[in-house]
Amino acid sequence: MPGKEEPACVMNVVQPSKFASAQHATLTWENLNVTTKDVRGGTRHILKDVSGYVQPKDMLAIMGPSGSGKTTLLDGLAGRLPASVERSGNVLLNGFNSRLTYGLSAYVTQDEVLVGTLTVRETLMYAALLRLPRNMMHEDKLARVDGVIQELGLEEAQHTKIGTPFIKGISGGQKRRVSIGCELITHPGLLFLDEPTSGLDAASAFHVMALIRSLAEHNRTVITVIHQPSSEVYELFDKLCLLSSGEVVYFGVASGALSLFEGAGLPCPPLRNPTDHFLHVINRDFKGDQGLDTESNFQKLTSAYGANLKPAVEAALVELSRQGEEYSCTGCGASPVYQTLVLSRRMLINNWRNIAVFWLRLGMYVMLCICIGTIYLKLGHDWVGTYSRASMMFFVVAFLTFMSIAGFPAFVEDMAVFIRERLNGYYSVGTFALANTLASAPFIFGIAIISSAIVYWLVGLNDNGDRFVFFFVNLYVSLTVVESLMMAIAAVVPHYLMGIAGGAGIMGMFMLVCGFFQPVGELPAPVWRYPLHYMSYHSYAFAGFMHNEFDRTSGWLCPCYNQAGGCGPAYNETNVCTMTGSEILSYWTINGLNKWVDVGIQCAMIAIYRGLFWLALSVKEWWSQH
16 A cells, blocks of 8 residues: 555455455546535535546545535435535546446445345346356356355355345345445446445454455555444555545545544644544534534644645646546446346345235235125126126226236335446346336236136136136236336335335326226316327227127126116016117227227236336436436
8 A cells, every 4th residue: 555554454354365356447527616505596506626636556545523424425426416515626537538337337325225135145146147158167256156155254144134124134234235246246447435434343343344445455546434443444545535524534545544543733632533533523514522623623634734735636636637548438338138037036036035026915906805705706698797897807907907906016126236237337228127017927927817816707708619718818918018117106205105106196086087987988188088088098908998899799687687677668577678788889889899809908008107117217317327
């Protein structure tokens, strides 16, 4: 490390030879400003003219009190600032404008966003399969996973699940190490970490940071936000960027910060951790704390920094901002087809193990179908029976599909994992959408076949020919439409409560215009019939069930059959008034399409909703890069 000897204990913790050299990445930023609007419409300055640089083999620590802009600076350098803020200034990577999202850099977030039903080893294994080069041997990928597990001290926990509300999992500190391990799998050339030691004890924190230090030794560039490291961890850093209220108090060699504070008349007391002293002196949120004038301290430090160190930083920026070899991701990632298969398998395992995704919903469907079957038990062929059949089929269309909303919170969790993995370049939006479709298909199939078998025979529906098969297929496709619709909603409204409310509102509106409550011909033409009736998947699912039950049938008793006086002189006990299925469909003004055409239209809706999901996320990606 520049300016000091490498602590001997680091070399005992990690064997640097395990890490291959990486592509060089020199990151510079000059006069970086980030502003946002407050609730009163005013402007809040989060970062103010922040400048600095970091080179290969450097590990930079960004420190400061809470609210000083540490994570904002990290996100600004990594290209992950939200659209709600405005950024100005230059961020250059090897002299080129920085575009670091989607795989060009590794970013470890402060929150552990992991698939809770997978074990530690499975989590790291899937990260390796999705991210490592396609020409890398499978045995080498396994070896990479074994190495990360060993170096992060996860051997005893490797076969333990990450954890969900229903599954007891690993500790918070172990989750943090797994999150770091997912990014270390690729031996990244540029690594961002947001509070990597949070939740770790002192020994674990030192071990993890020593591992990252060894990565930096092999031409990696490492930038980390760290709140209050121990003195041992602090000694591992090459450079320090110290912030207070969004302004730079110190930037330079980490070991030189104490000299600046001493020169400004603010020496560190004996036996005190230097990082504790730094934060105590520059925290401007607490005025006059224990006799310290933090505003005066800030002025002394910034004046000393501006006079003694800032000119050298500016000169280094000019030199390091010259264009060199453009940084790019070379040979990274598996093929899209292979990624789709791997991701589908991971989602299948998650769906199977997650009680909220399949088993809880299956239990609700079985209970509800038993209720439907016993309430509409063995319907007759009189007019009341035909009306009850229509009511039952509408209930199946409306409420069995509506129950799919119960899986939306689990899908939002999947979306959180997807967003983290997508930003780190694990796979594309299209790969995720296709894998989700493939992984959910068997579970929707199971729900549809079990529900159909319970309802169909208890109610006594028409079982001639392919009618049961169609009933199952129509229900299966309808459930898939809802899953696809909720995917599209999740891409726009990521919060699960708002998503559930939005999905429920859309489906409630679709129910009203499907033709059960009000015949299609009686619906007001503007809006309700055109276009909403034809946009509603309920219209085609309900019509498909009705065609399946009544097409090419006869012998349905007329409404007048049980009326006083009967059906008129032409009819008697031997000449009973009956109707054909076509007359019943005409009464309901059901569309004249073939029932399989109704299924085909719903299949097109599945493709449209999945396409909208892909489009919404692709637009978000494009917007974040421009």
